[in-house]
Amino acid sequence: MALKVYGHVITPAVQRVMVYLAEKELEYKYIPVNIFAGDHKKQPYLSLNPFGLVPAFKDGDVTLFESRAIIRYIEETYKGKTHLTLDDPKKMGAVYTWMETEALHFDPAAMKLVFQLCTTQVLGIPMNEALVAENQGKLNSVLDVYEDRLSKSRYLGADSFTMADLFHLPGINSLMSTKLRPMFEDRPHVNAWVNDILARPSWAEIIALKKSQS
Amino acid sequence: MALKVYGHVITPAVQRVMVYLAEKELEYKYIPVNIFAGDHKKQPYLSLNPFGLVPAFKDGDVTLFESRAIIRYIEETYKGKTHLTLDDPKKMGAVYTWMETEALHFDPAAMKLVFQLCTTQVLGIPMNEALVAENQGKLNSVLDVYEDRLSKSRYLGADSFTMADLFHLPGINSLMSTKLRPMFEDRPHVNAWVNDILARPSWAEIIALKKSQS
Numbered sequence: 001m002a003l004k005v006y007g008h009v010i011t012p013a014v015q016r017v018m019v020y021l022a023e024k025e026l027e028y029k030y031i032p033v034n035i036f037a038g039d040h041k042k043q044p045y046l047s048l049n050p051f052g053l054v055p056a057f058k059d060g061d062v063t064l065f066e067s068r069a070i071i072r073y074i075e076e077t078y079k080g081k082t083h084l085t086l087d088d089p090k091k092m093g094a095v096y097t098w099m100e101t102e103a104l105h106f107d108p109a110a111m112k113l114v115f116q117l118c119t120t121q122v123l124g125i126p127m128n129e130a131l132v133a134e135n136q137g138k139l140n141s142v143l144d145v146y147e148d149r150l151s152k153s154r155y156l157g158a159d160s161f162t163m164a165d166l167f168h169l170p171g172i173n174s175l176m177s178t179k180l181r182p183m184f185e186d187r188p189h190v191n192a193w194v195n196d197i198l199a200r201p202s203w204a205e206i207i208a209l210k211k212s213q214s
Numbered sequence: 215m216a217l218k219v220y221g222h223v224i225t226p227a228v229q230r231v232m233v234y235l236a237e238k239e240l241e242y243k244y245i246p247v248n249i250f251a252g253d254h255k256k257q258p259y260l261s262l263n264p265f266g267l268v269p270a271f272k273d274g275d276v277t278l279f280e281s282r283a284i285i286r287y288i289e290e291t292y293k294g295k296t297h298l299t300l301d302d303p304k305k306m307g308a309v310y311t312w313m314e315t316e317a318l319h320f321d322p323a324a325m326k327l328v329f330q331l332c333t334t335q336v337l338g339i340p341m342n343e344a345l346v347a348e349n350q351g352k353l354n355s356v357l358d359v360y361e362d363r364l365s366k367s368r369y370l371g372a373d374s375f376t377m378a379d380l381f382h383l384p385g386i387n388s389l390m391s392t393k394l395r396p397m398f399e400d401r402p403h404v405n406a407w408v409n410d411i412l413a414r415p416s417w418a419e420i421i422a423l424k425k426s427q428s
Contacts, residue, residue: 050359051319064307066314073307093278093287100280103317105265145264 007054012170024080095157150189221268226384236416238294309371312378324385364403
């Protein structure tokens with residue numbers, strides 16, 4: 001088996017690559033990295049990802065990092081079962097726009113909120129209330145834009161499920177277990193979209209894997 | 215002429231799209247948005263970019279935002295003069311990785327530093343020294359990784375100039391006029407790379423356009 005994903009399934013960025021591979025029904029080897037012992041900040045892992053972040057990825061002699069880059073590499077290299085991009089470049093532009101929106105607007109706010117609302121409890125460190133308020137405001141603005149977009153388009157990037165939607169799964173799933181769940185539920189189009197994408201069998205696979213590893 | 219870029223050439227994200235179009239030698243119409251009067255935060259501009267950020271882009275009935283998404287759309291839709299991606303998907307993976315690195319690691323630190331070191335002076339507001347120190351630390355770590363990468367590869371994504379390099383031009387150009395210039399100059403491989411990419415004729419075109427508009 002050629003494809004190898006290094007990291008830990010507890011982390012959203014590793015989940016992003018894994019749910020993508022589950023959608024494509026591509027086989028791969030999951031190589032756990034003990035992030036609790038800080039192994040991702042040491043060699044030999046740093047030779048796979050010099051930023052000391054998970055995931056890293058290998059396909060033969062190709063070594064990559066950054067979850068969204070790994071996904072785009074696989075999308076162009078292997079066919080797989082599901083087509084998560086569009087053949088029409090005119091329609092693909094919107095998919096790119098909403099992929100960037102996830103990476104640059106949704107995810108930075110979502111990840112700071114998940115850290116403050118969940119990870120601080122696990123680590124037993126104080127929550128930064130100001131940071132929560134700041135990022136809740138940012139997420140609110142992002143979800144207002146999403147509500148409008150999803151009132152006109154069944155999915156974010158197109159009328160079909162694409163990478164733009166898939167990229168959101170780990171962050172949304174994490175936030176849905178926090179007090180911020182109503183931010184999604186109170187917006188009817190966002191709520192329908194969240195229920196739709198979280199119900200995908202690919203995501204159920206990742207949740208099951210996560211439970212088996214914790 | 216079909217392609218329209220909305221925004222202001224003073225902003226890095228608009229420069230990113232424009233230097234790309236200059237590299238491709240594609241014709242387009244630049245439609246200035248008066249960001250000083252806040253026109254990007256009002257209708258009709260918000261119908262082009264609901265986040266109220268520049269640039270926005272139109273190609274006939276295709277409307278897009280996010281500079282890197284606009285660039286990828288054009289790359290797949292129009293041939294243009296220069297090829298800024300690679301035909302070999304195995305080699306394109308690294309280009310994607312370093313494109314993501316720019317967007318998620320380099321640019322967030324660079325833009326916060328440009329705002330604090332340059333924009334606060336223009337606006338006559340106080341500089342946040344703690345934010346400068348925090349992001350200088352982040353940029354330092356990123357440039358350490360770049361120095362290592364550029365000691366093994368002539369450009370970030372490949373041995374030839376690609377979108378991964380081009381994406382950095384606006385941020386690097388802005389930082390080179392600040393006290394942080396030595397962060398680039400003191401790293402020999404980063405320094406050679408910066409000098410190389412800033413010397414591209416496409417970038418000289420953007421600098422000239424910026425001067426003519428200020």
